[in-house]
Amino acid sequence: MKNSKIFYRLFFALLLAFSLSACSNDDDVDEGDDVTDDLTDDINGSDDDDGNGDGDGEPDPDAAAVFVFIDEESIDNGNEPNDFSETDVNDDISEIGQREVLAYFNENPGEEITLYTGQTGDEAWFVLKEIPGSWNEAGPNENGARNFLEAGPGLGQDQTEDLLDEISDITPLRATGLSMLTGQTIIAVVYDSDISINYDPLEGNLQGENLGVVAFEVLNVTERTDGSSSALPSVNIRILDYTAVEALELNLFSNAPMPESSSEPEDTTPPDTIPDIELSPAE
Template sequence: MLKRYSVYTLLVFILLGSCMTSSENDNDPDSNDFVVFLVIDENSIDNGNEPNDLTDMDVNDQIARIGQREQLKYFKENVGKTIELYSGEVGDEGWFALKTIPNRWVNAGPTENGLQNYLVPGPGLGSPNIDDDREVLLDEIPDVTPLRATGLKMLVGYKVLAVVYDSDISINYSPLEGNLQGANLGMVAFEVLSVRERTDGSDSSLPAVSIRILDVPALSNFGKVLFSNAPVPQSSSEPFDVVPPSSTTIPVLVQAN
C-alpha cells in the first residue's frame, strides 16, 4: 500500500501551486506531475448544459453506464481548448472533492491503491463483484465534499482528473458523506484557469470555472492527490458561498492511496 507523502513533498506541492501564475501554467501543461482528483455530476457537465450546450455524443451519454471510464468525446477531441463550466447551485453542487479513500476500496482490488481500484474500476467499484453487484462499495463514502466558491477558487492553477456522473451525486451532512452510485459518462482532465462569480444565473448559482482541457491518457503517470482541506459546508444551504474570494488559503494535497 502506498503511504502518504512526506511533509517535505507536501510542501513541494503547496509551493508549486503558490509560485506558479495562471499564465505560467497556460504555457506549460506539464509544469507539475500530479493531478487533483474530483468527481463531477450533471450539474456541471451534461448534454444541453449551459454555457456549452454539448450533445449526447459529446458527453458519452449513449454509452453511459456504471463503471464507464472512457474519456468524454468532446474533451478527447478538444485538448488544449479553453472553455467555461458552470458548477451548480448551493445545495446542488456539480464539483466534489474526496478527502479520504475508504479502506474497503483498498481491499476491493485489483491493486493495493484504493483510488486506482475505483478508476479501473474494481469489483463493487463499477465492475461486478462475486455477487454481481457493481456498486456495493460506492454508497456512504465519507468526506465527499461539495465545492462552493471558495473551494473552487483554491483550485486555480491546478490540474484536475475527474470521473463524471450521469446524474446527481447526493450528499448527507453531519456526518458528511456522499453516494457515488449511478452511471458514469466517463472521465475528463483539465487545468483550472480562473473562477468568476455568475451574474447571469440565480442568487444561488455557483461560479463559472474557466478550464483548459487536457488529455486523460497523457496524465496516466501523474500522481493523484486529494484536496484534503476543501472547505466543508455546514449544511445544504450554509455557508451561502457563491462569490469567489479575492484570495484563499493554499490547498493541502495528499497522496491518494
C-alpha cells in the same frame, strides 16, 4: 509595364498574407500539443528543446492531479454554457463503471471552455479527503483511488457498486473550494446524474451511471452574474489530453472547506484572497 508591376505586387502581397495565415493556424494547432508535451515531460522526467521537464530521467515530484467527481450539473448534454450533444459527453454509452474519456474532451485537448458548477445545496464538483479502506482492498491495485478510476470490483466493474454508498467526508465544493483549485490539474470521473449528499454526518452516495473521465487544468474561477442568487461560480478550464496525465500521482484536496448544511454557508462569490490549497496523496 505599369500594369505588370501592379500585378506582381498584388501577387506577392497575397502570397505573404497566405503564408502568415498558415503560420498562425499552425500555432493554434501546436498550442494543445505544447500543453501535452509539457505534461509528458513532467511525468517521465524528460526534457524537451524548450527546457521543460526535469531532464534528469526522474518525474517531476510536483506533477500530480487532484482527484475530483463531477455530476450532471456541470457536464451533461444540453447544459449551459456549452450545450454539449449526447455523443459529446458519452451520454449514449453511459453506464455504471464507464471510464471512457468524454468524446468532446478527447477530441479537443488545449481548448479552453467554461463550466458551471451548480448551486448551493446542489453542487456539481466533489472531492474526497480520505480514500475508503474498502477501495484499497478491492483491487486490482493497492491504491484505492486507482481502483476507482479503473472501475474495480464493487467500484463499477461488471455493474457492481456496493462499495460506493455512504462515503464519508465526500465534500461538495462551493466558491472558496473551487477557487482553491486554480492552477491545479484535475482528473475527474463524471456522473450522469446528481451525486447526493447528507450533511450530518457529511457523506455521499457515488452510485449511479458514469459518463466517463476527463482531465483539465483550472485556469480561473469567476462569480456567475447570469444565474440565481445561489448559483455557484463559473470555472474556466483548459482541456488536457487524458492519456498524457492519467499516469500522474493522484492527490486529495485535504483542506476543502466543509459546508455546515445544504444552505450554509452560501459561499457563491470567489474570495478576494484565496486560501492556499493543501494536497495529500490519494492512498
